[in-house]
Amino acid sequence: MTEGNTNSDTITLFDGTVLTLPQSLEQIEQDTLKILDNSIQKDVPNFWEMEEAEHIYVPVEGREIRIIHIKPENPISKRPLLFLPGWAVPPIAFQDLYEVLHNKYDFYYLETREKTSSRIGRFGDFTMQRKAKDIAVAIK
Numbered sequence: 001m002t003e004g005n006t007n008s009d010t011i012t013l014f015d016g017t018v019l020t021l022p023q024s025l026e027q028i029e030q031d032t033l034k035i036l037d038n039s040i041q042k043d044v045p046n047f048w049e050m051e052e053a054e055h056i057y058v059p060v061e062g063r064e065i066r067i068i069h070i071k072p073e074n075p076i077s078k079r080p081l082l083f084l085p086g087w088a089v090p091p092i093a094f095q096d097l098y099e100v101l102h103n104k105y106d107f108y109y110l111e112t113r114e115k116t117s118s119r120i121g122r123f124g125d126f127t128m129q130r131k132a133k134d135i136a137v138a139i140k
Helices: 025-039 091-101 128-139
Strands: 002-004 010-013 018-020 054-060 063-070 081-083 107-110
Touching: 054 128, 063 128, 091 107, 107 128
Parallel strands: 081 107
Antiparallel strands: 002 010, 010 018, 054 063, 063 107
């Protein structure tokens, strides 16, 4: 439980710890950028083009969708991360996130049936129900 004091830019916790609050949204943005700058790795390759990336094609209803799997030698997490991009979102949209994850996390990037990497054909079933079933099959 927190207890506020008379100064609006600090909070005193029940154990006496005083936390200073940011002065403005600009300060919050600067603090966040500082944290991110310390996490981002420079010169990270595009994960979808990496030679060590495994490109897996999963059969779904007689067709195939692609999963890109990146597994570093010594991941810092015990469980892999799964990324499900939105409708027609390309891998490059995740590159800034990958710059933080590179060589740290085992992850899968699951491309759904509307992506150009899918082996579906232009007259495939592109409903949300079919897409959800594909995701379930791919995860299993």
